[in-house]
Each structure stands twice: as C-alpha cells, then as structure tokens.
Amino acid sequence: MSSQAELDKVIRSEYEAGFTTLVESDTLPPGLSEDVIRFISAKKGEPEWLLEWRLEAYRKWREMPEPEWAHLHYPKVDYDAISYYSAPKSMEDRPKSLDEVDPELLDTYKKLGIPLHEQEMLAGVAVDAVFDSVSIGTTFKEKLAEAGVIFCSISEAVQEHPELVRQYLGSVVPKSDNFFAGLNSAVFTDGSFVYIPKGVRCPMELSTYFRINEANTGQFERTLIVADEGSYVSYLEGCTAPQRDENQLHAAVVELVALPGAEIKYSTVQNWYPGDEDGKGGIYNFVTKRGVAHDHAKISWTQVETGSAITWKYPSVVLRGDHSVGEFYSVALTRHAQQADTGTKMIHLGKNTKSTIVSKGISAGKSSNAYRGLVRMGPRAENARNFTQCDSLLLGDRCGAHTFPYIESKHPSATVEHEATTSKVSDDQLFLCRQRGIDPEKAISMIVNGFCKEVFKELPMEFAVEAGKLLEVSLEGAVG
C-alpha cells in the first residue's frame, strides 16, 4: 500500500463527540437587533450599565467591516440566520446545585468524559460547564471559596461581584477591538469568571467545558480571569459540538489580567466538530484571546486545536509591566478540509520583558494550516527578548502549511529570534515503525505526538494525556 493511501485511511476517522442531546430549549428566533440584545440582557437580569455597554458594542459593530486578511476562505456568515440565545428549558429556574441539574445534561458531559458530579471528578479540577448559552453548573465551589477564589459563570459574577466585572470587563479586549470581539460584546451569553485574591495560589486546576448543542445557534462566551498581585492560577478550557451539516459560529472573547507578580496559565483543548471530509459542516471558530501582564507577571497560553472547520485565533499577551513574561505553546492539527489561521501576538511594552513562542502545526488531508505571529517591541521595551519556533509537519502531499511572522522593533536593544522548519512524516520513519511491528495508525500518532512533545509538556498532567489521546483519535481511522 502506498503511504498516501495509508495516511488517507488514518486521517479519515470519525468525530466522537458528534452526538446531539435532546433537551427542550428556549431558543431565540434567528436574527440580531437591539431588541435581541435587550432580551438577552433582561433574561439574565443584568444591570443597566451592562445593557448600555452591550448596545454601544452593537452599534459600533454594525459599522465594522468583517476582516478578510486571514489566510482563510469561507462563504460569508449570515449574521441574521443565527440564533443568539439558546438555553435548556430546565435551566429556567436556575438549579441551586448540580443535584438539581437535568440528568440528560449531566449525561452529555459524562459521555464527553467530563463528569460533573464531584465524587466522580478528576481530583483537583474544578469545572464550569457551559451548554449553548448558559452555564449549567460549577463544581468545587465551597472548597475554592475557602481560599477566597471566585470561580463562577460570568452571569453569576455580574450579579454577585458586579464591581469586579465592571472594572475589568473590556479592559483587555475593548468592545470595538475587532469585528468578532464587537459581536461578542453585544451578545455574549455566558462564560466563566475567575478572581484569585492577592498572594493566593489557586488550590486546584480550574476548567470550563463548552458545548454547543442547538442547531443554528452561535456560542458567544466571554471569559474573564483576574489574578491579583502575586497570585497563581492554572485554567483549562475544553470544547465540543454535535456533528451537523450546517456551519455554526463560535465567537468567544477571553480576557486575562495578571496584576504585578501574578501568573496565569491558560490551556485550551479545542475539539469542535471539524466538518466532514468534503468540508461540509463544522464550527467557525473566531476567537479573541488576550492577556495583560503587569510588572513581573507571567501569562502563558497553551493550546491544542484539533477541531473547527475554520479557526481564526491569536491568543496574545500585552507585556505591559517591566520584567513581565509571555508564552505561547500551540499545537494545531488540521485534516479534511479544515482551515486554521492561528498564532499569537506578543506586544512588548515594558523593560526586560521576555516572550517565547512555540508553534507546531500539523496538516493532513486537503487542509490548510497557517501560523501568523506578531512580535512588537515598543519604544520603551529595553532589553526585551523574544524567541519564536514554528514547526510544521505535513501528512501527505495535498495539504499546506504557511508561516507568516511579523516583527516590529522600535527599540535597538530588543532581540528577536525566529526559527522555522517544515517536515513530513517521512516514509522512512513510518517504515522504521512498521518494521518493528507497529501498525501504521499507531506509528503516525506516535510520530505526531513526538512532534508535539514540547507543547504537551506545558499542559497540566491530566490534560497532557487527554491531548495525546485526542490527537490519536483525530488521526485514527480503520486501517484494514
């Protein structure tokens, strides 16, 4: 068998999280208007200032052109064909604890390998589960409260901690930052909120699990994490969606604030439905993720992206404070007709700031995988340093990898290093494995995992294993 045929088999595997949950939902008819925004805001019992904030975002958004510069091709999204709010009916009267949550919903998460009942949970990981537009529950709340950590849905935070939300919401990603962030600011429905008090090391990993269930809905979650001075938190998000023929829109905003001396480690394992072999269906993932690091603070993004029909995503760090550190570790796998345009921006403002970028792109099938990175050294960024390493791995010869590094340096003492490689899973490597008795499917997943090792070691232990498995599943196919 030729190795192309071998690879084809291996990459033609099924999406395991593609089932739909049958729950009755309250879903707003498609379309976007000020009334829709008022409806969402009222549904959530939001204060006046937040409604105004949303409306202002909406008015600005309507005037913004959709970006076209990314290395992506897709039919224009009809923003009036999307429903902007969907909530399971059983969530109408918010359950007070997980025991009151619809078992059908809990089951969904269990099937996905995310049990929400605390006794079944991964030890040491607190989870917030977001189903379509609402959070259905957060685990380990009491234990976290003891440490003074706030971890809840953003809707709840608006009610319980309005002063924190008001102070930081939009402080990192302004509401008219870009087209998708603008849309999100207008219609965001739920997401997670985290606050770590001064000097506190969060006693467990925090994690949010996003699930899009309803057809024709968009998911616009908003996550805000504030780490106060000298604190530490490690946060993980996971995502899946049912398998559908239509494309679904996911336009999230994540804002991170690392106050002086704080450290935020944000990891993503993204497995949205990627669409089928011919590019039918799948999630459009247009996400704005950004963090601000103050003096001596550190923000580290680690992402493993295997899903979505289209990914447009550049987790960024603004290194505002002196001696602040930004890191970006990424694995992006594309197969079938998937398109990914992802990378990062490291904006060095402070002195002695340091950033590291390690990007691993894997392309298979007819997919296209682009890395786009910006490193900007501002006029005050004395002795700022960046190191970038971009490696691409091609499986087969019908896919593509592209690297677009942008460097802007306004300070003579700043140093920027860039290394890039492109390689193929060579026939020699595959043959060595097979000659040792290893079947091609296992061999490819082993080689790909090896390629990603530098990134996987940045993930929290439990999730590194998960990520490895996810790659394996994404690459799996019936080799007969």
Place this chain on the structure above:
Amino acid sequence: MLEIRDLHAAVNGKAILKGLDLTVNPGEVHAIMGPNGSGKSTLANVLAGRDNYEITGGQAILDGHDLAELEPEERAQAGLFLAFQYPVEIPGVSNMEFLKAALEAVRKAQGKEEWDSVTLLRKAREACKQVNLDAQFLKRGVNEGFSGGEKKRNEIMQMLLMEPRLALLDETDSGLDIDALQTVARGVNSLRSPERGIVLVTHYQRLLDYIVPDHVHVLSDGRIIKSGGKELALELEQKGYGWLTGEEESA
C-alpha cells in the same frame, strides 16, 4: 526457514534484483557481500516490505509465510528484523516509548506473554548494557542526535529485545570504531541460536573475524554469483570482486 527462489524485484519501477536464490536454515549465519549498488540493501528492504520495493517475480518464504502477502508490520510480527543501514530519527518519541509499542505489538502477535513496564525497563537496561549504551539513551528520542555508531548500537539493542526469528543486518559494521565493532559483534553472537537465522550484509572481512559466518555469498547486479564458506570472504578481501564479475576492480 527463509527460502528465496528466483526473486526479481524493482525499486520505483527499476529492476534491481534479477533472479536471486538464497536459503537460510535455522542456526545459520550468512554473510552477503558485493559491490556498491549491487542490490544488497534492496534485498533487505524487499524482504522487510518497504514501500516502492516491489517483488516482480519469484518468491520469498519465511516459515511458510509468503512475504509478498504480508504488510511490513506483519512480517516483523512473523519474526523478521531489519537493522537499518541508515537508521532514521524520530524526534520526540523516546526510545523507551518506541520499544514498548514495538514489543507489545510483536509479542502479542507471537502469543508471548506481555512484559509489564518494570520487566520492560529491566530488559531494556540490560540490552543497553550489552551494546555499551548508557541507559539514558532510553529516554532520548529514537536516534535523535545519536552519533552514527550510537545509531547502529541502538539497532542492535532493539534486536536483542525483539528476539527475532530472522535478523537482517545491513552494514551494521560501517561507521563503527574498533571497540564498538567488537561490542556489536558480541551482541550479535549472543543471539546466535539453533532457532534463529542471521543475514549480515557487509563490505568488510573485519566483521566476519568476530561473527564467523557459515556461508558467504557475493551479490552482483541483482544475482548471487558466488557462494562459499568463510574463506570466500578472505579471498574477496585479497582479490576484490573483479575476478568474479569479469570487470576490473575500480577501487
């Protein structure tokens, strides 16, 4: 146990093996010599089932299996082991991880008991010691940044663990210093057994001083043109190949 009859093979459509016969019985060590480009590596690759190495005529039978009908991994599971002339690197995949996957697959197929991780680690350390590789090599990526000689020893280390039925060693001696050569020879000799066949491809008599073959064959232009005992290798050392191929020896 290995029966090659009138084997014809092509690489990317180009005929390389042109009617090759070879029989290896259990317990025997065969040395295959011959000029550059005569088809030695091709033979090894054809037997192991590399892509684009196509059998166009004749047969190769290992313990009753027609090799042409087996996928490469099935041949390995049937006990065929190839120590590569140029071992390839697999960055990020540790030697240990690789061995574990290989041994699991092969031992399972052969109905042998599975080794738990403690046993595996112990055996792997022993094998490393046998070929004079530090146990640290188990943690490094497969051949990643290994020196030429280390790669060759790493192949032998794997072979010791895999306990093959038929071992093909393609120029395992090239690029080894004299100590390493003896180490490798000791490793190979430790595998000599009445149950196992060994085929050595080499250019040098030197290796055959340490691993004394039962049979020596000369391969030229895709055919075995002369076979003999260990003395044939000595004769070749002195006279080169010219007197056999009818051409002047160029080197």
